[in-house]
Amino acid sequence: MKVRKLLSGVLVVFLFIQVLLVSAPDVQAAASPPGLSAESAALIDVASGRILYAKNGTKKMRIASLTKTMTAIVAIESGKLDTVVTVPPEAVGVEGSSIYLKRNEKLTLEELLYGLMLRSGNDAAVTIATHIGGSLPGFVYMMNEKAAMIGMNHTNFTNPHGLDDSNMHYSTAEDMAKLSAYALRNPVFRQIVSTKVKDISWEGEQWDRRLLNKNKMLHLYNGADGVKTGYTKLAKRCLASSATRDGRQLATITLNASDDWNDSAKLLDWGFAHFPIKELVSQKENVKPDTPVTMEAGTHLVAMNAFRYPLQPSEAEDVHKRIVLGESIINGKMNGKLVGFMQIYLKDNMIGQVPLLVNVDSPTSAKPEAAGRSFWHNFWEIVAGGLWSA
Known part of the structure; x- marks a missing residue:
């Protein structure tokens, strides 16, 4: 009984x-990984969630615009893609990367997500956050709730874009690898981050916005299909990458990596070669x-x-x-x-x-x-x- x-x-x-x-990391095997420029890095098998390799994987680091992976997946899961969103005044002129949104301009949530992930628009991030969360603090609360659910135990978000605003906005390579794997299991997210070029509306102009994806891995690496670039003066170069070969997908995170493209390619090659399914x-x-x-x-x-x-x-x-x-x-x-x-x-x-x-x-x-x-x-x-x- x-x-x-x-x-x-x-x-x-x-x-x-x-x-x-x-989402939990597993015991790492003994195969020698490649040398990396990254201060912190992680490699994950997307389907199983197994962490295949980590370098300073639990060290708290600034993550710059890799933050937007969380912004995107929370919005995708909580909103409707065809909803028309009005750009609030606080989103106009946000520093850093931008898709040049105008006050009271109207776009669909889907268009904003492409602007967020392809061009890393900080104005798109604020617009999405206020629409989904009702306010920036409300959306940040949702981000941290999702992080806890995924098992990101060494992460704290204070904004939806990743700009350096305090020492309290941080994550780790392993936590961000878990987030990448989680998000890549969502078909809408996968479609967005694998897109190289996308045209979205530009209200009041005679032409559409043409968004070229900043992620060069989509052109440099065979099978690459995501995820997100990131940079601030304090975080330095950050990159979340993914690639699929023979139906099997791996994802990498490199933080403060001077040679991030090559770091990611080396990790992906190593993972595909040494960890067969x-x-x-x-x-x-x-x-x-x-x-x-x-x-x-x-x-x-x-x-x-x-x-x-x-x-x-x-x-x-x-x-x-x-x-x-x-x-x-x-x-x-x-x-x-x-x-x-x-x-x-x-x-x-x-x-x-x-x-x-x-x-x-x-x-x-x-x-x-x-x-x-x-x-x-x-x-x-x-x-x-x-x-x-x-």
């Missing part, structure tokens, strides 16, 4: 746990319980989803699995029922878990439980399925 109650509780928090697992669990794989359980003849436990993870070849021997079940007796009437999880560990760190379903050789024995089977199957297909099959 206690085990069943425990499983019930696990179901409630299961999806939240997966978010934490995805390994399928640790296959979809519908038969799973043998490692705890005492009575299995009726003809019944099996199967993995609902595949689970893949970036590993160096030498790490394969450090992977182990644990079966957690909420039932001590498995019979044919439970066909399709979720009864537990397979937890996957790399050494002592749990890197993921996969739902386990009951499967029987003959579906006829499962008719009394057909409704329950359909509910659980559809629930996990819709809510959790994509997290482990990416």
Whole structure:
């Protein structure tokens, strides 16, 4: 009975746990990384959330306009892209990069997001923030709430653009890598940051604004598809980069890097070369319980989803699995029922878990439980399925 109650509780928090697992850094392997000019850097596998490499990864640093990654993802998740936004007076003439917004000019939120991420418009950042948050302090609160949710434990935002306004606006390379990975899982964000050229409206003018993406990695590196440049006098050169090869995406962060383009290219090359994706669990794989359980003849436990993870070849021997079940007796009437999880560990760190379903050789024995089977199957297909099959 206690085990069943425990499983019930696990179901409630299961999806939240997966978010934490995805965003948490893992034990780093021993392969020698390239030399970098960056004071601080990190490399992350986007799908799994594994930090593959970090240099001074938890050192608090100024992050300049990499801040706008958070501004963009909060706006995308909280607003509607086709909403028409009026430029407030406080957004006009903000120092630094600009898309030259005019007071009371009207643009859609989507257009402002392109101005924010391609041209790093600080005026666009303030306009977006006041629209979404009601005020700059209101939006900054939303930014920090999102940072806490993602697991950015060494980050504090005080503005939506990253200008040097105090020592209280900071993050770390690892935290910004987590943010990049989180944002890149959003299709709208991915589309924006991978765009090289975009025309948006310019109210009162005879032509549109033509936005050329400042991120040279989109032209310099094969497969590059994001993310954001940054610079202030105090932060120096900062860069968030991403690239996709053979369906697999990596992202890098370099902070205070005099040779940021080459730093990012070296890290991406190194990550693709040294951390191939390994399928640790296959979809519908038969799973043998490692705890005492009575299995009726003809019944099996199967993995609902595949689970893949970036590993160096030498790490394969450090992977182990644990079966957690909420039932001590498995019979044919439970066909399709979720009864537990397979937890996957790399050494002592749990890197993921996969739902386990009951499967029987003959579906006829499962008719009394057909409704329950359909509910659980559809629930996990819709809510959790994509997290482990990416």
